[in-house]
Amino acid sequence: MGDVTARKRGRPRRTESDAAGTRDRILVAAREEFSERGYEKTSVRGIAKAAGVDSALVHHYFGTKEQVFEAAVEVAAAPALSAPAALAEGPLEDIGERFTRFIFGVWENPATRLPILAIVRSAVNNETAAAVFRRLVAAQLLRRVADQLDLPDAELRVELAAAQLVGTAMLRYVIKVEPLASTDIERIIARVAPVVQGHLTGP
Amino acid sequence: MGDVTARKRGRPRRTESDAAGTRDRILVAAREEFSERGYEKTSVRGIAKAAGVDSALVHHYFGTKEQVFEAAVEVAAAPALSAPAALAEGPLEDIGERFTRFIFGVWENPATRLPILAIVRSAVNNETAAAVFRRLVAAQLLRRVADQLDLPDAELRVELAAAQLVGTAMLRYVIKVEPLASTDIERIIARVAPVVQGHLTGP
Numbered sequence: 001m002g003d004v005t006a007r008k009r010g011r012p013r014r015t016e017s018d019a020a021g022t023r024d025r026i027l028v029a030a031r032e033e034f035s036e037r038g039y040e041k042t043s044v045r046g047i048a049k050a051a052g053v054d055s056a057l058v059h060h061y062f063g064t065k066e067q068v069f070e071a072a073v074e075v076a077a078a079p080a081l082s083a084p085a086a087l088a089e090g091p092l093e094d095i096g097e098r099f100t101r102f103i104f105g106v107w108e109n110p111a112t113r114l115p116i117l118a119i120v121r122s123a124v125n126n127e128t129a130a131a132v133f134r135r136l137v138a139a140q141l142l143r144r145v146a147d148q149l150d151l152p153d154a155e156l157r158v159e160l161a162a163a164q165l166v167g168t169a170m171l172r173y174v175i176k177v178e179p180l181a182s183t184d185i186e187r188i189i190a191r192v193a194p195v196v197q198g199h200l201t202g203p
Numbered sequence: 204m205g206d207v208t209a210r211k212r213g214r215p216r217r218t219e220s221d222a223a224g225t226r227d228r229i230l231v232a233a234r235e236e237f238s239e240r241g242y243e244k245t246s247v248r249g250i251a252k253a254a255g256v257d258s259a260l261v262h263h264y265f266g267t268k269e270q271v272f273e274a275a276v277e278v279a280a281a282p283a284l285s286a287p288a289a290l291a292e293g294p295l296e297d298i299g300e301r302f303t304r305f306i307f308g309v310w311e312n313p314a315t316r317l318p319i320l321a322i323v324r325s326a327v328n329n330e331t332a333a334a335v336f337r338r339l340v341a342a343q344l345l346r347r348v349a350d351q352l353d354l355p356d357a358e359l360r361v362e363l364a365a366a367q368l369v370g371t372a373m374l375r376y377v378i379k380v381e382p383l384a385s386t387d388i389e390r391i392i393a394r395v396a397p398v399v400q401g402h403l404t405g406p
Contacts, residue, residue: 038328123378124327125241130378138380159374159383160394164363167370171362175326175333177341180362191363195398 023061026051030072035114039069039122039129069122070132076115077136087145096161096197099145100189103165107173108185117174149200161199168192226264229254233275238317242272242325242332272325273335279318280339290348299364299400302348303392306368310376311388320377352403364402371395 029051033042044065048055062068087098106112119137122129142162146154168188171177180188232254236245247268251258265271290301309315322340325332345365349357371391374380383391 121328124373125324133378134380138378142380155382156386156390156394159380160371160391160398163370163374163383164367164398165370166373167366167368168363170327170369170373171366175336175341177337177345177362179358180366183359187359188363191359191402195363195367195401198398198401199394 022051022053022057026053026058026061026068027072027075030068031076031115031118034069034072034122035118038118039126042069044068066128066132069129070136073115073119073132073136076112076119087148092148092201093197095145095148095200096195097189097193099161099200100165100193100196103169104185104189107169113173120170120174145200151201157199161196164192164195164199225254225256225260229256229261229264229271230275230278233271234279234318234321237272237275237325238321241321242329245272247271269331269335272332273339276318276322276335276339279315279322290351295351295404296400298348298351298403299398300392300396302364302403303368303396303399306372307388307392310372316376323373323377348403354404360402364399367395367398367402 026047030042030047033047033050037046042065044058045055047068048058051058058068062071087095087102090098106116119129119133123133124130138159142158143155146158149157151157168180172180172188229250233245233250236250236253240249245268247261248258250271251261254261261271265274290298290305293301309319322332322336326336327333341362345361346358349361352360354360371383375383375391
């Protein structure tokens with residue numbers, strides 16, 4: 001960040017900001033391609049075409065398709081991955097509700113729902129995408145929640161809490177099972193948050 | 204069933220048993236194609252080829268691709284759809300453990316895991332397949348569990364219980380998040396069954 005500020009004040013370094021613009025354009029194109037087509041049907045060539053650059057440039061900036069996917073997911077999941085800090089602020093007896101509200105917040109917001117949906121769809125269908133999901137979401141988000149618990153089985157507790165949230169999101173937003181899909185979100189949170197709390201800090 | 208027995212005792216009606224054989228062969232081929240390729244990449248032509256019949260015959264017996272999928276899912280999910288009867292046998296205070304053991308039984312058994320995985324993958328990726336999932340699994344399995352509860356919000360309760368089970372299955376068997384993926388199933392059941400029970404019959 002310090003670098004960016006310094007550069008803004010001085011003369012813009014043309015080639016570097018061009019490079020940053022190209023990199024961003026490729027990332028936006030990648031996110032859209034992966035969201036629309038899923039991991040398997042997306043190609044580096046298709047991403048390059050959507051970004052208006054040569055495939056070689058995509059490889060130059062990111063490497064393989066898996067690495068482009070990881071970078072795109074990292075951007076899409078950035079709010080989720082920075083959240084554990086916010087989740088950590090507050091008493092441990094409310095962590096269930098904070099975790100629940102955070103996850104449903106991501107799903108209820110149309111701007112974040114689509115990228116998350118794309119990640120879930122890709123992870124369910126493709127082992128490479130599942131590995132990226134494990135590295136980013138599981139390792140970063142879940143482990144950091146687990147670190148706050150300071151309990152034996154902390155990781156398993158967090159994963160079973162996440163399972164309740166993931167499963168509810170799947171049935172509500174993806175499969176759209178009724179009445180779950182159209183029930184007011186506050187009624188869902190009232191039922192789910194105590195369960196999540198129980199997984200995290202219960203017996 | 205009575206019909207089949209009657210036919211066995213008498214002279215076999217050649218054309219009818221041929222038709223049943225062809226129908227079964229198409230269903231087996233359809234299940235394999237949908238499992239391997241997922242809903243979107245599977246075609247009626249591909250199913251016909253795998254079954255060694257003409258595409259017109261697949262349309263004749265089943266109709267559209269969606270209808271072939273529904274028939275194939277119905278066969279694959281037959282144990283799941285007949286289970287509510289077994290789930291109903293026993294006291295209501297154990298229903299959480301029975302429901303939990305039933306679902307993990309399907310996922311732990313390699314013979315049933317693959318068809319269920321194919322259904323989940325297709326339902327996550329395709330709205331038509333999701334609609335079939337809703338009709339078969341949600342409407343038949345979940346509603347029949349809900350009917351036993353005789354509580355207000357019974358359907359929502361069953362769906363949130365199912366969400367815990369679906370989410371745990373996703374993270375354990377599909378995404379393979381550790382330590383959940385390699386934890387002994389009895390330890391998982393010991394943690395999950397009380398949660399499922401709480402959803403179903405708790406406050």
